[in-house]
Every structure is written in structure tokens, then in C-alpha cells.
Amino acid sequence: MPRFTIKTLNAISHTGLSRLPKDDFEVSSDAASPDALMLRSANLHAVEIPPSVLAVARAGAGTNNIPIADYSARGIPVFNTPGANANAVKELVVAALFLAARNIVPAASFAHRLDGDAASMDKAVEAGKKAYVGFELPGRTLGVIGLGAIGVEVANAAAGLGMRVLGYDPQITVDHAWKLSSFVEHVTNLDQLFKRADIITLHVPLVDGTRGLIGAEQLEKMRKSAVLINFARGPIVDESAVVDALESGQLRAYICDFPSPALNKRDKVVTLPHLGASTNEAEENCARMAADELRDFLTEGTIANSVNFPNASLARAEGTSRIAIANSNVPNMVGQISTLLAEAGLNIADLLNKSRGDLAYTLVDVDGEVPDSVMAEIAAIDGVLSSRVI
Structure with missing residues (x-):
């Protein structure tokens, strides 16, 4: 079973x-x-x-x-x-760069609506294509906000396309920093990124600190006719502020993965049905x-x-029982657990304790079996959130 x-x-x-x-x-x-x-x-x-x-x-x-x-x-x-x-989202963001630079969606829509014979279509194409003149990516500046797994891949891909790339992430990990191309400039001031970038792409999680991260104040700091790309989460961007910026010409285009009533059928907006992953x-x-x-x-x-909870991994000693405990990160927690085990005559073969903010996690390998009565005592310790024997 x-x-x-x-x-x-x-x-x-x-x-x-x-x-x-x-x-x-x-x-x-x-x-x-x-x-x-x-x-x-x-x-x-x-x-x-x-x-x-x-x-x-x-x-x-x-x-x-x-x-x-x-x-x-x-x-x-x-x-x-x-x-x-990460690769799936990166590919879609790279596609968005081309969608924005070459006006592909409105141009395709224009071509789709053409009718008549070949001669009249040719004439309409020549007259209409001027409205969809775009720009090339090499030499343009991309600002990447958030350098996690996706942001790093996007930044590296853009650098490979010949773009100047600015990356912003005050909490970038060592692992992600190692993977970042040496051609990516790591900026520490978000305002500078807004002012320097032709295109900005967002790759941060939706938390209290990022909700509404891009609003009227930030849009005003961007270059005239900048492009904003959002394949992270919709509420990271203030949609009403984006609409105002598009109408005033402050933004050239907004491309995102989150359709909404405010954005639907608007010029200069391309929304996809949450295709990122x-x-x-x-x-x-x-x-x-x-x-x-x-x-x-x-x-x-x-x-x-x-x-x-914190990352925790402990090689298991042969012939032991493992106790896994999630607890509040408070003093003397390990001491209390060790005391209970010692009083029960249980020898600790190995122990790991890790913490993350207000939470901690403890793995204890003990020789022999752990009685239910001992686990009940551990569960009763003030601050123990969950406990089990594996």
C-alpha cells in the first residue's frame, strides 16, 4: 500500500x-x-x-x-x-521585442483586412505600409527589472541580439549573477533604468512591494515612446496609468500576457491569453x-x-529514524528538542537546523525508533508548527 x-x-x-x-x-x-x-x-x-x-x-x-x-x-x-x-517565457518575451519593434500585430491586421484584386491589393500595401515603419533592435537599450531565472535568460538573449541591456535586481542571487552575460550592465538605481531604456520588461513576482510597481510616476520617467513588456503578473502595472501614457504618446506600446477590459481592443496594446509558460x-x-x-x-x-521555509538537506544515517520539525524561529528550540530526546534515551546521530525569517526547520536523525509519546511532547513545545517521523 x-x-x-x-x-x-x-x-x-x-x-x-x-x-x-x-x-x-x-x-x-x-x-x-x-x-x-x-x-x-x-x-x-x-x-x-x-x-x-x-x-x-x-x-x-x-x-x-x-x-x-x-x-x-x-x-x-x-x-x-x-x-x-524560464525558456518558454524568454522565447515569448523575445517575440514581444519584435512585435513592438516592427509593429507586427497591427500590420498583420491591416493586411488581413485587404480585399480586391491583386492590383488593388498591391496598391493598398504600398500606400499602407508606411504607417507600420518600425525600428531594429541592435543598439537599442532594454531594461530588465528582475534578474531571476527568467530575467537572466531574457537579458542574455537580448544581449545576443545586439541590444544594450540594463539589469536591475537588488536581491539577485549569486547563482543568477554567475549566469548573467558580462555584456549586461547591472544598475542599482531604478530611476536610471527608466530614463535610459527604450524597452522595459518586467520579471518580478507579484507581492505587496511590486503591486503597482509601474504607475504614472514611473511611466513619466521613461523615454518618450518607450515600450513596456509585462509577462510577469498583471497587477504589477497600473493599467489606467498605462492607458494614459499610450494616449499621450509617452508609451509607444504595451505588450502583456493579461487581457482585461481596460486594455482590450486598444491601439498600441497587444495582449496574449497568458501564454508565458x-x-x-x-x-x-x-x-x-x-x-x-x-x-x-x-x-x-x-x-x-x-x-x-529554508532549504534543508541532510544525508540520512543508516539505521536511524528521522524527525522533521517546522517551527517558529525562536531561541532554545533545538535545545528543547534535544533535551526531550535525551530524556527518552534517544541518541542523536545527526541534526540540521535552518532558519528563514520567522520560520525554521529542523531535521534530527536518532538511533532506533521514536515513541509516539516523544513526538507528542515535541509537538507540544511552544513554537512547534508541525512535526513527524519519517
């Missing part, structure tokens, strides 16, 4: 689910008491999840459809799949990564790519 049950809330690629061995995992869309949830776009904010849930994994990067604070309070790690869809390859990559994250967490207590 499988040890763990995973409930899927959206259709998940079978390529990803195949990474969950059937001897250990049962995958179901209607499990009543699952050990974990796997989803893509399902909104969990108004959903009461069962007390059996130990972890949640989103097969995608953004997690604004998940009430992370609520799950953190229950000791539930929330996983995402950063970088798994909509490739078979991206869906498979995300599913594989999410499945791996849940498998490793449920079977070994390993945490990787959690948006709320």
Missing part, C-alpha cells in the same frame, strides 16, 4: 507524475485526506485544506494563488518551480520539478525551492 497520497488540483503532466514511484505514492484528484497538494492555477485562498496536508507544490513560479502565510502558520512548506518555465516542454519541466520536491520532502524531509 502506498505510503503517501498526493491530490492534484489541476491537470498535471504525466511526465512529472511518473517521477512518483507507485509503490510509495498514490496520485488522485479526489483524495479526501492527502499528504500533499499539487496544482498549477487553482486558487486556494478560499479553500479549507485537510489537516492531513504536509506540503503544497505549485507547478509554476508564481504563488499568489496560495495563502502562504496561513500555510506557514501550520508548518506547511509551499514549493514552486523556479526556472522550469504554455508549452508542452514547460508544463513537463514544472511537473517534474514539483513532483521531485514533494517526493523528497515526504520521503526524506528535504526542502528545496520552498517560498516560505
Whole structure:
């Protein structure tokens, strides 16, 4: 009988689910008491999840459809799949660069509406094409806001196209910095990026600090007739301010992945139906990564790519039982746990404690089996959010 049950809330690629061995995992869309949830776009904010849930994994990067604070309070790690869809989004952003530079969408619409015989069409083409004169990308300046997995790939691709590239990210990781092309200029002042860039593309998550990041004040600082590209999240941009900037000529074009009533059928706007990660390859990559994250967490207590808990990995000592504890990041937590284990006569073979902000995570390998009574005492420690024996 499988040890763990995973409930899927959206259709998940079978390529990803195949990474969950059937001897250990049962995958179901209607499990009543699952050990974990796997989803893509399902909104969990108004959903009461069962007390059996130990972890949640989103097969995608953004997690604004998940009430992370609520799950953190229950000791539930929330996983995402950063970088798994990076190439898919990068390709679409590169396409957007050409859409904006060469006026491809309005030009194609113009051509689509032509009728008459060949001679009249030729005449209309010659007369009409002047309205769609564009510009070439080499020598133009692209500003990339957010240098995560996607932002780095976009910046590198643009540099390869001969563009001057400015990158802004005050929290860029060492790994992403290593992957960034030496031709990308890392700027530390966002205002300077606005003033220098011909095209700006956004690659930041939707959080309180980025909601409305691009508003009237920022648009006013941009170069006249700049282009704005948004394949991150719609609310990062103030749509009404964008509409005003388009009408005044401050913005040349706005290309995004988020149709809305305010943007629909407007000149100088191209909206796509949230196609950023909509490739078979991206869906498979995300599913594989999410499945791996849940498998490793449920079977070994390993945490990787959690948006709320720290990364934690501990090689398991042979012949031991592993205790996994999610707790508040407060003093003497490890001391209290160690004391309880010592009083129960349980020897600690290895221990790992990691923290991230207000949260911490502890793995303890002990010789022999851990009695239920000891786990009850650990669960009763003030600040322990969840605990289990693996």
C-alpha cells in the first residue's frame, strides 16, 4: 500500500507524475485526506485544506494563488518551480521585442483586412505600409527589472541580439549573477533604468512591494515612446496609468500576457491569453520539478525551492529514524528538542537546523525508533508548527 497520497488540483503532466514511484505514492484528484497538494492555477485562498496536508507544490513560479502565510502558520512548506518555465517565457518575451519593434500585430491586421484584386491589393500595401515603419533592435537599450531565472535568460538573449541591456535586481542571487552575460550592465538605481531604456520588461513576482510597481510616476520617467513588456503578473502595472501614457504618446506600446477590459481592443496594446509558460516542454519541466520536491520532502524531509521555509538537506544515517520539525524561529528550540530526546534515551546521530525569517526547520536523525509519546511532547513545545517521523 502506498505510503503517501498526493491530490492534484489541476491537470498535471504525466511526465512529472511518473517521477512518483507507485509503490510509495498514490496520485488522485479526489483524495479526501492527502499528504500533499499539487496544482498549477487553482486558487486556494478560499479553500479549507485537510489537516492531513504536509506540503503544497505549485507547478509554476508564481504563488499568489496560495495563502502562504496561513500555510506557514501550520508548518506547511509551499514549493514552486523556479526556472522550469524560464525558456518558454524568454522565447515569448523575445517575440514581444519584435512585435513592438516592427509593429507586427497591427500590420498583420491591416493586411488581413485587404480585399480586391491583386492590383488593388498591391496598391493598398504600398500606400499602407508606411504607417507600420518600425525600428531594429541592435543598439537599442532594454531594461530588465528582475534578474531571476527568467530575467537572466531574457537579458542574455537580448544581449545576443545586439541590444544594450540594463539589469536591475537588488536581491539577485549569486547563482543568477554567475549566469548573467558580462555584456549586461547591472544598475542599482531604478530611476536610471527608466530614463535610459527604450524597452522595459518586467520579471518580478507579484507581492505587496511590486503591486503597482509601474504607475504614472514611473511611466513619466521613461523615454518618450518607450515600450513596456509585462509577462510577469498583471497587477504589477497600473493599467489606467498605462492607458494614459499610450494616449499621450509617452508609451509607444504595451505588450502583456493579461487581457482585461481596460486594455482590450486598444491601439498600441497587444495582449496574449497568458501564454508565458504554455508549452508542452514547460508544463513537463514544472511537473517534474514539483513532483521531485514533494517526493523528497515526504520521503526524506528535504526542502528545496520552498517560498516560505529554508532549504534543508541532510544525508540520512543508516539505521536511524528521522524527525522533521517546522517551527517558529525562536531561541532554545533545538535545545528543547534535544533535551526531550535525551530524556527518552534517544541518541542523536545527526541534526540540521535552518532558519528563514520567522520560520525554521529542523531535521534530527536518532538511533532506533521514536515513541509516539516523544513526538507528542515535541509537538507540544511552544513554537512547534508541525512535526513527524519519517
